[in-house]
Structure formats: structure tokens, C-alpha cells
């Protein structure tokens with residue numbers, strides 16, 4: 001395989017971008033009257049070369065999110081992952097569940113009972129309980145993964161019965177919006193759903209994490225109650241899908 005080479009300049013740039021995002025996140029928390037410790041920053045590392053991922057990890061990044069099972073498994077031995085949280089944030093096919101359970105700390109993209117049941121089954125086989133988030137399609141977009149808002153409580157109630165998964169909260173990717181008002185609308189709608197389901201105190205469901213906000217809108221997401229932001233482009237630069 002051809003290795004793309006990065007120089008000290010590229011490594012410094014990613015470290016700087018990571019630190020800049022941290023600062024912006026702290027400012028957003030302060031504005032919202034929240035402690036910075038309430039919001040976890042995930043570096044989204046899909047398509048990113050391990051050299052650049054390590055630049056952010058060495059600068060202090062403590063959580064990463066990958067979209068594809070094989071890509072993650074193929075590059076993780078090159079990553080400085082000691083003490084780093086690993087999240088699967090991309091769509092997961094049921095036939096890949098056995099490869100990823102036990103290899104990440106959380107699966108954020110659970111949007112059907114079928115997938116939840118398979119994660120539960122494989123986790124039981126491996127003697128594990130896998131922390132998961134329920135992915136909600138808050139914009140009700142046809143092209144998007146995620147459970148519809150109206151069905152999310154029912155899914156969560158069914159997931160509560162599975163002993164080898166542990167629901168820790170919710171994740172969403174809202175529709176692409178051109179105005180701040182529209183972005184806020186979806187983030188606040190998601191927060192309301194999160195709070196509503198949390199208030200039901202369903203047995204075996206721990207509604208602590210609300211994963212929303214990406215490069216273009218993480219500050220707005222924090223203002224609307226996000227507890228976990230997933231930032232790729234702003235940290236690592238534009239993705240190159242051809243490599």
C-alpha cells in the first residue's frame with residue numbers, strides 16, 4: 001500500500017486546529033453557562049491518515065469516532081489509543097456486528113431493534129455489555145439513517161429489555177440547514193425528545209449522552225444542550241474519499 005507522507009507542518013496544523021476547537025468549545029460552554037467537562041469532544045477520523053489522527057491524540061484529543069468497521073480495524077494498530085475512547089458513529093450493518101463488538105467503547109448508530117438485538121446477541125457471546133446510543137432521524141429525512149422521532153420511545157423501551165446492551169443516550173445528524181435558526185430548531189427538537197424520554201425513567205436506560213453538533217455547528221449544538229460533539233473537517237481538514 002502506498003503511504004502518503006505528512007511533514008511536521010501538517011502535524012502542527014492538526015494539533016493547532018485541535019487546540020482551537022477546544023477553545024471554541026470552552027467558549028461555547030461558558031456562553032451557555034455550562035462546564036466544559038459536560039461536553040465530550042470526539043475527533044471524527046474517517047478517511048484520515050493515522051499520522052494526522054495521532055497529531056490530535058498527542059495534542060490531547062481523548063475520543064475518536066470512526067464510521068466504517070473495516071477502516072477502523074485496519075488502522076487502529078497505528079493509532080496512539082492508550083486511554084482514548086473509541087466510538088463507532090457510522091451506519092452499522094448487522095453482518096459486521098461480530099467484528100466490532102468489544103473493539104469500541106460505544107456504538108452511536110443503533111436505529112433498529114434488529115441491529116440492537118444482534119449487538120446484544122454478540123455481546124452476550126463475548127461476555128460483554130455494549131454501551132450504545134439510539135440514532136434519531138430528527139429531520140424525518142428519507143435518505144437518512146436513524147429511527148423516526150415518533151418511534152424512538154418504543155424502540156428504547158424494547159432495547160431496555162436487552163441485557164447485553166446499555167442505552168446511554170441519543171445521537172442525531174440533523175438536516176443540512178442554511179440558517180442558524182433552522183439548525184437551532186432541529187437541535188432543540190432533539191433536546192426536547194431527549195429530556196422527554198429521560199423523564200420517563202425507563203428501567204435499564206441511562207439518558208446521559210446527547211450526541212449532536214459537527215464542524216459547522218457544534219457551538220450551536222452546545223447552546224442547545226449537546227453533551228457530545230463530533231468534529232471531523234475542522235480538526236483534520238477536508239476529507240479525501242479517494243484514498
Ligand SMILES: *Cc1c(COP(=O)(O)O)cnc(C)c1O
Nearest residue numbers: 044089214215230231232233234
Ligand atoms: C463525518 C461525520 C461527522 C463529522 O463531520 P464534519 O462536518 O467533518 O465535522 C460527525 N458525525 C458523523 C456521524 C459523521 O459521519
